[in-house]
Amino acid sequence: MIQLISATVERWTVAGAFVISRGAKTHVDVVVCTVGDGVFVGRGEGTAIYYEGESAESCVAAIQAYNGPLERTALLTTMPRGAARNALDCALWDLEAKRQGAPVWQLAGLEPPVPLPTAFTISLGNPVEMEEAARVAAAKGFALLKCKLTGTGDRERIAAVRAGAPDARLIVDANESWHDLDIAAEAQALAELGVEMVEQPVLHGQEERLAGVCAPVPLCADESCHTRADLDRLGDFEAVNIKLDKAGGLTEALALAHDARERGFRIMVGCMLGTSLGIAPAALLARGADWIDLDGALLLAQDRPGALMMADGLLAPGTLWGMGKPPGQ
Incomplete structure (x- = not known):
């Protein structure tokens, strides 16, 4: 029992x-x-x-x-x-x-885990700080950077990040801060700097704000998307960010990913801050996603033994969760 x-x-x-x-x-x-x-x-x-x-x-x-x-x-x-x-x-x-x-991947009918390219988060700061953070991340091998924005001065921030990491792919997370802005115009300005996706520009619960907005890059629902029950009201988004904490576990996240793909949404797999014990299940879900943002443990001062391993911007499976029967048993 x-x-x-x-x-x-x-x-x-x-x-x-x-x-x-x-x-x-x-x-x-x-x-x-x-x-x-x-x-x-x-x-x-x-x-x-x-x-x-x-x-x-x-x-x-x-x-x-x-x-x-x-x-x-x-x-x-x-x-x-x-x-x-x-x-x-x-x-x-x-x-x-x-x-x-x-292993869990086998029980869930998934492909075996392989090293995957994850985004690295550039925290909100002034342009000089974000440019330096982008330069450091790119030097470590991260080819995809996710930039946190605030709705004010965002164009200058992304111009600085682009200067610091001229070859990196860029996505941005507005964290609902564009709700009162001209979303299409903001997205167009950032698209010209190479931004390929904007996450959660509007307040969750007020998705109707996106009706009629013609953005040049995909808009991705984060705070607006938790479980399969949310998909019906997300038609003005092109993508959804699936996080296990929002979905309430790998079981619902797997079902959400399936249903979202069936409806034509592009998929981002993200995470909250946490150790590799929390990131490892999401890494199984991430294979085949359009954007992977699983750097939550990489942002900590230290991680657990058996943590997911990072090299050249690729996140590789660890040994602390979901591996099957312990050795010798």
Whole structure:
């Protein structure tokens, strides 16, 4: 019989500071969930969706209060979406892999993991700071940079990033800050600097603001897209950003990716700040995505043992989650 062993909060320090239009973070609190059957143990990690009112502590409380079946498909109807369900769902996947003696990618019917090119986030700053950050990231081998914007002075910021990384592909995340701007004009100006996608220009819940907007690059729903239930109102976006914490686990994220592709959406796979324990499940989903943004653990001062490995801008599988039966068992 599967039982919850623990749900705890862990604090991890950010390398420097992670800055977006809503503020700066110097650390991230994650919730770690552990389940077991008396023989095998599975773990999962989630990072609270703060703009939804979640906290790591509320996620722990939700996991501890859950009294439904500890079974992945049952979670979809018995537990609300969010980081708590993500941590529990991923712990159950990890446990199942060990019980079956097979990796999660195989159990889920996915292609085996391979090194994948991930974006590296350029935090919000003044143009000089962002230019230098872009230069450093490009020198480390990152060929795709994701730039955080704020709705004011964005053209100057991207011009500076382009100067710092003239050969890099660029995508930008407005974090809802373009809601009152001429979105098509802003996107056109950035497209001329080589930006190939704009993430979440408008406030979530007010997607109708995009009706009739003819942008020269794809607009991608992030805060506006959590689960399959959101797809019906996202017709003015060309792409959706799938994050396991928003979807409430790998199980829903896989279904969301399938349905989104069926409807013609392009796919971005992203993440919150967190360790490789939380990023590893998303990396399985990322193969074949149009944009991959899984640098959440790379932005930390340190990561867990067995972490996903990074070389020349490519994220390679680690060994701390979803690998199957432990050696010798």
